[in-house]
Amino acid sequence: xxxxxxGMPAFPQAARASVHDATLRGNLRHATHTIRGKREQAVAxxxxxxxLREAGKRIKDHVxxxxxxxxxxLEESVTAAGGVVHWAADAEEANRIVARLVxxxxxxxxxxxxxxxxxxxxxxxxxxxxxxxxYETDLAELIVQLGRDRPSHILVPAIHRNRGEIRDIFTREMxxxxxxxxxxxxxxxxxxxxxxRLHLREKFLRAKVGISGANFMVAETGTLVVVESEGxxxxxxxxxxxxxxxxxxxxxxxxxxxxxxxxxxxxxxxTAERMNPYTSMWTGTRDEDGPRAFxxxxxxxxxxxxxxxxxxxxxxRCIRCSACLNVCPVYERAGGHAYGxxxxxxxxxxxxxxxxxxxxxxxxxxxxxxxxxGACYEVCPVAIDIPEVLVHLRERVVEGGPVIRExxxxxxxxxxxxAAERAAMRAxxxxxTRPGALRTAQRLASRTRRLRPRTLPGxxxxxxxxxxxxxxxxxxxxxxxxxxxxxxxEAK
Amino acid sequence: xxxxxxxxxxxxxxxxxVPGDDTPYExxxxxxxxxEHGERSTEETVELLAENLxxxxxLVHRTDAGGLAGTVAALxxxxxxxxxxxxxxxDESWLAETDVRRVVDRAEQTPGELDRVDSVVTACAVAVAETGTIVLDGSxxxxxxxxxxIPDHHICVVRVPGQVVSSVPQALERLDPVRPLTxxxxxxxxxxIELDRVEGVHGPRTLxxxxxxxLPSGTDGS
Ligand code: SF4
Numbered sequence: 001x002x003x004x005x006x007g008m009p010a011f012p013q014a015a016r017a018s019v020h021d022a023t024l025r026g027n028l029r030h031a032t033h034t035i036r037g038k039r040e041q042a043v044a045x046x047x048x049x050x051x052l053r054e055a056g057k058r059i060k061d062h063v064x065x066x067x068x069x070x071x072x073x074l075e076e077s078v079t080a081a082g083g084v085v086h087w088a089a090d091a092e093e094a095n096r097i098v099a100r101l102v103x104x105x106x107x108x109x110x111x112x113x114x115x116x117x118x119x120x121x122x123x124x125x126x127x128x129x130x131x132x133x134x135y136e137t138d139l140a141e142l143i144v145q146l147g148r149d150r151p152s153h154i155l156v157p158a159i160h161r162n163r164g165e166i167r168d169i170f171t172r173e174m175x176x177x178x179x180x181x182x183x184x185x186x187x188x189x190x191x192x193x194x195x196x197r198l199h200l201r202e203k204f205l206r207a208k209v210g211i212s213g214a215n216f217m218v219a220e221t222g223t224l225v226v227v228e229s230e231g232x233x234x235x236x237x238x239x240x241x242x243x244x245x246x247x248x249x250x251x252x253x254x255x256x257x258x259x260x261x262x263x264x265x266x267x268x269x270x271t272a273e274r275m276n277p278y279t280s281m282w283t284g285t286r287d288e289d290g291p292r293a294f295x296x297x298x299x300x301x302x303x304x305x306x307x308x309x310x311x312x313x314x315x316x317r318c319i320r321c322s323a324c325l326n327v328c329p330v331y332e333r334a335g336g337h338a339y340g341x342x343x344x345x346x347x348x349x350x351x352x353x354x355x356x357x358x359x360x361x362x363x364x365x366x367x368x369x370x371x372x373x374g375a376c377y378e379v380c381p382v383a384i385d386i387p388e389v390l391v392h393l394r395e396r397v398v399e400g401g402p403v404i405r406e407x408x409x410x411x412x413x414x415x416x417x418x419a420a421e422r423a424a425m426r427a428x429x430x431x432x433t434r435p436g437a438l439r440t441a442q443r444l445a446s447r448t449r450r451l452r453p454r455t456l457p458g459x460x461x462x463x464x465x466x467x468x469x470x471x472x473x474x475x476x477x478x479x480x481x482x483x484x485x486x487x488x489x490e491a492k
Numbered sequence: 493x494x495x496x497x498x499x500x501x502x503x504x505x506x507x508x509x510v511p512g513d514d515t516p517y518e519x520x521x522x523x524x525x526x527x528e529h530g531e532r533s534t535e536e537t538v539e540l541l542a543e544n545l546x547x548x549x550x551l552v553h554r555t556d557a558g559g560l561a562g563t564v565a566a567l568x569x570x571x572x573x574x575x576x577x578x579x580x581x582x583d584e585s586w587l588a589e590t591d592v593r594r595v596v597d598r599a600e601q602t603p604g605e606l607d608r609v610d611s612v613v614t615a616c617a618v619a620v621a622e623t624g625t626i627v628l629d630g631s632x633x634x635x636x637x638x639x640x641x642i643p644d645h646h647i648c649v650v651r652v653p654g655q656v657v658s659s660v661p662q663a664l665e666r667l668d669p670v671r672p673l674t675x676x677x678x679x680x681x682x683x684x685i686e687l688d689r690v691e692g693v694h695g696p697r698t699l700x701x702x703x704x705x706x707l708p709s710g711t712d713g714s
Contacts, residue, residue, distance in 0.1 A: 045529075046526075046529055047526065047529060048524075048525040048526045048529070051522070051524045051525035051526075052525045054522060054524075055521055055522055055523060055524075055525055058520055058521045058522060059521050061520070062515075062517055062520040062521060065507060065510045065514055066507075066510070066514070067503045067507070068500050068503040068504050068507070071499075071500065071503070072500070081670070087494070087495040087496040087498075087499050088495060089495045089498050089499055093495060137694075139693055189690050190690050193690040193693055196693060197693050197694065200693075200694065201607065201694070204603070204694075205602075205603040205604050205607055205642075206603075218669065221669040221670070223669045229680050230680050230693045230694055230695075231641070231680045231693065231694030231695030232693070232694050234637070234641050234674065234694070234695060235641065235694055235695075238637045238638050238641060239603050239638060239641075249499070249503075254517055255517075256664065256669050257661075257664065258521075259664055260660055260661035260664050261525070263660050263664075263675075264660050273548075273677070274544065274548075274622065274623040274624060274677070275548075275620075275623035275624065275625045275660075275675065275677040276677065277548075277676065277677050277678055277679065277680040277695075278674065278675065278676060278677075278680060278695065279673075279674070279675035280637075280672075280673070280674055280675075281669070281672070281673040281674075281675075282672045282673075283669055283670050283671075283672075286630070286671075286672050288599040288636070289630055289636040289637055289638075289672055290636075290637055290638075290672055298499070300495075300499045300502065304499060304502035304503050304506050305502075305506075307502075307503065307506040307507065308502075308505070308506035310509055313506075404502075404505075404506065407498065407501070407502040407505070
């Protein structure tokens with residue numbers, strides 16, 4: 001997997017750097033807690049949540065257990081509907097295929113709707129090396145791209161930029177990339193968003209090639225599904241002449257009907273919405289509506305290795321809702337970057353080491369980035385037992401043993417000198433033994449609640465959406481508890 | 493060996509533990525979840541749709557067959573629209589009371605042309621009460637996907653109660669996967685600038701939904 005951040009420090013060091021950043025921590029805490037509360041409401045609205053969760057789990061398990069058959073069926077359906085299917089064993093091959101397809105159109109620029117899969121394979125960088133400019137079209141990604149910057153955070157990628165800086169970046173850089181910012185642009189968010197709308201619109205209107213991922217692929221019908229909020233996804237999926245979708249093989253579901261489960265569980269788990277603003281579904285190509293050419297690149301890149309592990313394969317059920325991030329005490333303190341991968345939080349802790357192997361220090365330490373509290377399992381809409389997989393992966397790191405890498409059986413040696421266990425001790429120490437710091441962060445979030453938004457950019461854009469969020473409670477739970485002993489001293 | 497064969501081979505080896513007589517799909521997935529949530533009369537379902545649409549910041553209007561043309565004309569007028577995109581199969585009578593310039597949805601149209609149009613009026617395929625969602629399926633009265641994406645103002649007419657279902661499962665049953673589908677639940681919003689909410693970065697920033705009674709619910713011309 002080429003999405004590793006080069007020279008990334010192992011989790012504990014990276015995490016320590018993040019926990020010292022008070023702004024990041026305050027924002028993150030606020031973000032995770034508000035979305036968490038709202039999610040609970042959204043889930044409580046449906047009486048059959050447990051049944052939907054069970055059905056989602058079983059659909060994904062079934063598809064994984066017969067993935068060869070469903071992939072062949074998917075390929076047939078997509079082909080019959082006018083699409084072209086490509087198979088990519090690893091990141092490098094996927095990037096090569098996409099670069100070739102773009103070049104064949106004669107174009108040198110593409111519009112992109114952010115997707116975890118294309119981030120995982122480092123597609124933008126690979127295209128750049130081939131002389132192709134990829135324009136990210138999520139607002140936060142635009143701010144980051146124009147600022148020649150890296151996302152500061154997966155949950156709120158541009159949170160390190162204040163509005164004045166964004167205005168300066170827009171005024172200075174937009175002209176370099178396309179339509180310049182309007183004269184006399186102020187720093188009001190509405191004006192800045194309008195500037196971004198106009199700047200990106202020019203790109204959408206002239207774009208000949210669009211690149212996307214997908215949330216689901218239906219084997220039976222060949223239908224692809226993209227769930228989004230801002231509308232840039234619709235632009236990329238509809239306006240270009242050529243559409244290239246890069247999708248992990250585990251995104252397959254057997255039948256059309258299965259969408260009735262995930263279209264209920266995904267928005268509620270992800271952004272705590274009854275439904276996200278826009279969902280697009282398309283099957284191959286359609287005469288005179290949308291792209292004339294559709295390419296589907298099916299991506300392995302470590303997924304079949306993950307599938308070979310009977311305990312670990314459940315990680316492939318993940319529908320990238322991010323609910324597990326929002327409840328995780330370790331993620332909340334460490335931030336997304338500490339995980340050294342595009343997949344942060346509890347799911348990243350079990351997915352990255354499996355997709356990439358546990359040979360690097362960061363990947364060997366990831367299974368320890370957890371207190372095993374189990375909250376992630378409780379909220380997971382496909383019931384992935386993350387703690388179970390974490391323990392399993394820890395054993396593998398410490399004891400070594402046979403695993404599958406790139407389709408071949410290799411035997412891992414036990415981690416030398418229990419480096420991983422030492423890493424674990426450090427990870428646990430900062431996360432769990434700082435009640436003072438925790439209290440401060442909670443109070444901070446409460447005091448500044450008037451400055452807080454009613455909405456939140458969804459985790460990591462591709463995991464993303466926006467809706468109203470409930471306000472931060474005036475008094476943190478912890479203070480309330482200390483004052484009232486859980487309500488015993490206070491009439492309810 | 494092609495990558496296709498390589499990947500399928502890896503999948504098969506990875507699944508060596510799965511028995512040949514593994515539980516078939518029909519039995520592997522328990523469908524004990526609900527077809528819809530709660531019991532409602534037809535009127536209550538329409539009411540719920542209106543509530544949930546409004547909750548997601550769509551502007552909801554109600555009228556009957558006789559009042560539809562007047563409502564559409566008033567909405568375009570209030571918006572100050574000077575041009576409106578119209579899908580080829582839209583019932584002409586819906587626009588009978590407005591003289592705003594029509595731009596017919598055509599294959600040759602460029603996105604740039606559509607960008608200069610103020611509004612769009614369409615029908616829909618189905619509306620989902622529980623989630624406040626309207627679904628477009630590209631039928632002749634809804635047009636190509638891009639016409640409801642580029643103009644900044646979308647007026648969508650829902651024939652009630654015929655086009656309204658309660659739930660997502662019921663909506664999927666009515667939809668044809670072969671058609672390009674767009675599920676819309678309110679205008680979009682972003683909070684990427686200092687977490688301040690701004691509505692609709694892309695796509696129409698104003699979504700108006702007209703719930704009209706007394707029209708047959710079949711999709712015209714399809
Ligand atoms: S593992 Fe996390 S991101 Fe994936 S489906 Fe479960 S809760 Fe959502």
